[in-house]
Amino acid sequence: xxxxxxxxxxxxxxxxxxxxxxxxxxxxxxxxxxxxxxxxxxxxxxxxxxxxxxxxxxxxxxxxxxxxxxxxxxxxxxxxxxxxxxxxxxxxxxxxxxxxxxxxxxxxxxxxxxxxxxxxxxxxxxxxxxxxxxxxxxxxxxxxxxxxxxxxxxxxxxxxxxxxxxxxxxxxxxxxxxxxxxxxxxxxxxxxxxxxxxxxxxxxxxxxxxxxxxxxxxxxxxxxxxxxxxxxxxxxxxxxxxxxxxxxxxxxxxxxxxxxxxxxxxxxxxxxxxxxxxxxxxxxxxxxxxxxxxxxxxxxxxxxxxxxxxxxxxxxxxxxxxxxxxxxxxxxxxxxxxxxxxxxxxxxxxxxxxxxxxxxxxxxxxxxxxxxxxxxxxxxxxxxxxxxxxxxxxxxxxxxxxxxxxxx
Amino acid sequence: xxxxxxxxxxxxxxxxxxxxxxxxxxxxxxxxxxxxxxxxxxxxxxxxxxxxxxxxxxxxxxxxxxxxxxxxxxxxxxxxx
Numbered sequence: 383x384x385x386x387x388x389x390x391x392x393x394x395x396x397x398x399x400x401x402x403x404x405x406x407x408x409x410x411x412x413x414x415x416x417x418x419x420x421x422x423x424x425x426x427x428x429x430x431x432x433x434x435x436x437x438x439x440x441x442x443x444x445x446x447x448x449x450x451x452x453x454x455x456x457x458x459x460x461x462x463x464x465x466x467x468x469x470x471x472x473x474x475x476x477x478x479x480x481x482x483x484x485x486x487x488x489x490x491x492x493x494x495x496x497x498x499x500x501x502x503x504x505x506x507x508x509x510x511x512x513x514x515x516x517x518x519x520x521x522x523x524x525x526x527x528x529x530x531x532x533x534x535x536x537x538x539x540x541x542x543x544x545x546x547x548x549x550x551x552x553x554x555x556x557x558x559x560x561x562x563x564x565x566x567x568x569x570x571x572x573x574x575x576x577x578x579x580x581x582x583x584x585x586x587x588x589x590x591x592x593x594x595x596x597x598x599x600x601x602x603x604x605x606x607x608x609x610x611x612x613x614x615x616x617x618x619x620x621x622x623x624x625x626x627x628x629x630x631x632x633x634x635x636x637x638x639x640x641x642x643x644x645x646x647x648x649x650x651x652x653x654x655x656x657x658x659x660x661x662x663x664x665x666x667x668x669x670x671x672x673x674x675x676x677x678x679x680x681x682x683x684x685x686x687x688x689x690x691x692x693x694x695x696x697x698x699x700x701x702x703x704x705x706x707x708x709x710x711x712x713x714x715x716x717x718x719x720x721x722x723x724x725x726x727x728x729x730x731x732x733x734x735x736x737x738x739x740x741x742x743x744x745x746x747x748x749x750x751x752x753x754x755x756x757x758x759x760x761x762x763x764x765x766x767x768x769x770x771x772x773x774x775x776x777x778x779x780x781x782x783x784x785x786x787x788x789x790x
Numbered sequence: 791x792x793x794x795x796x797x798x799x800x801x802x803x804x805x806x807x808x809x810x811x812x813x814x815x816x817x818x819x820x821x822x823x824x825x826x827x828x829x830x831x832x833x834x835x836x837x838x839x840x841x842x843x844x845x846x847x848x849x850x851x852x853x854x855x856x857x858x859x860x861x862x863x864x865x866x867x868x869x870x871x
Contacts, residue, residue: 450809450810451809452807452808452809452810455806455807456834509841511846512837512840512841513837514834514837514838515830515833515834515837515849516830516834519830
């Protein structure tokens with residue numbers, strides 16, 4: 383079955399909405415700096431020798447007129463960004479013309495509102511009995527799903543799909559399954575902003591996953607996937623929304639198809655740990671290509687997972703090389719946006735589609751000494767490139783691997 | 791603390807939860823339900839008021855209030871203990 387993408391919404395540190403975002407994307411913009419959002423840094427009264435956490439944050443979120451302050455009051459930061467982003471995709475796809483009972487909404491990720499909880503714990507320390515009743519509902523991730531379904535008029539089905547840093551793609555694949563089973567005609571998939579607090583950031587730093595000690599005083603150099611000087615992933619706030627439907631359904635309602643999803647593959651390593659698996663990654667790629675009915679030589683462009691992790695980047699390049707993908711153009715979206723965790727997989731599918739539509743590839747930042755020179759890297763300048771077939775990878779802790787083939 | 795001061799605190803938090811009531815002239819006889827507050831809104835308004843008064847009272851004890859004036863009465867009694 384062929385799945386059509388008929389709507390996109392996007393909110394990132396470098397732009398809100400498709401137009402603003404793609405301009406910034408091709409200009410190679412970034413917003414890396416010391417994280418400023420409340421609850422993102424270790425407490426001021428704590429003595430320590432750690433560098434402040436670095437990342438890319440959304441500076442100002444513009445709300446549509448039909449979102450009231452009453453609605454927003456108890457909605458988390460992840461939820462606010464999701465509502466705004468989902469609305470853009472909904473309008474882009476003109477989903478008002480589809481019966482809401484045949485439309486689904488699937489969120490990616492789990493426990494993506496951690497910073498809100500950390501801030502609340504700090505504010506109510508010693509006053510725990512005054513915990514807000516609304517928290518009894520909002521601490522569940524699906525509160526955001528409930529909000530978005532009410533806001534947009536979705537009545538078909540709704541849930542969240544977790545898969546660590548592969549959550550975005552896992553949610554997309556889950557949504558495709560609902561279309562394939564015939565239970566939905568259209569589905570909106572939300573790659574959720576993962577709202578990390580200093581608790582998660584500190585744990586990820588101690589686990590060796592998070593950078594950047596090396597560029598603590600030069601945040602602009604910190605995000606450098608696939609570069610020899612990388613020292614871990616750099617966090618980035620982002621959210622993406624995709625409307626998908628069966629190609630036949632999109633065509634029957636004369637919805638414009640932005641791209642086609644032709645193949646998808648997942649592979650679970652059966653491994654709780656964070657380490658990557660060469661065989662797992664190759665398997666996901668092989669399954670996606672097979673389902674799309676193409677071979678590696680048909681792929682013009684790869685949008686890799688590449689977080690900037692020491693081992694993960696190296697294994698991923700090896701998986702791509704052993705999958706005969708050395709000829710394809712490749713860049714690194716996380717060098718501009720940072721790692722959006724639960725959002726990353728879906729945001730990078732969106733970036734892939736926007737590049738296909740524009741016939742251009744976005745530049746990579748800080749890719750001065752590529753880990754492997756045999757690849758066809760897009761470095762500091764954007765490039766014109768007609769992409770017929772693209773491959774997008776997502777990898778997550780706990781042995782989660784996925785790959786998606788996209789054509790126009 | 792006078793009943794009126796406590797009532798004004800309830801009103802302040804009702805407006806925070808339901809901003810559309812900003813211009814509304816609240817009366818003791820008003821009920822939060824009729825003003826458009828759902829059950830979660832009502833418990834939020836009461837909890838915010840309790841925190842403002844530093845009153846550690848289970849919400850169930852306040853449930854017998856049938857309007858905003860009675861809620862202010864019960865809170866005042868607890869506050870004066």
